[in-house]
Amino acid sequence: QVQLVESGGGLAQPGGSLRLSCAASGFTFSTYAMSWARQAPGKGLEWVSGIYSDGSDTYYADSVKGRFTISRDNAKNTLYLQMNSLKPEDTALYYCAKAQGDVVTANPYEYDYWGQGTQVTVSS
DSSP, X not given: OOXXXXXXXXXXXXXXXXXXXXXXXXXXXXXXXXXXXXXXXXXXEEEEEEEOTTSSOEEEOTTTTTTEEEEEETTTTEEEEEEOSOOGGGOEEEEEEEESSSOOOSOGGGEEEEOOOEEEEEOO
């Protein structure tokens, strides 16, 4: 069955960096777009970034553009999110999600599988 397992979260200071990973299994990873989304305490789900199946195109929410970088290694079935210049408002539970096809969208209903999430806390 499809499994998405996030890792790499933790506590970072403002201005610091973290790298999230999402290990995928149970489907042909190299043929689907993938995204990262996050949910801060008391807030709704926010799409963060997406990448097409071959990594040729990437997209970012305005809130993270220029600070976060999404990438993937199709040989390792792994999705990444490099987060730099972290801010306290980046504190959230971060999820990776598998798209239903090879399309990146900010609409969560276009994603059919989600991981359990990894917590990112940015605080001094």
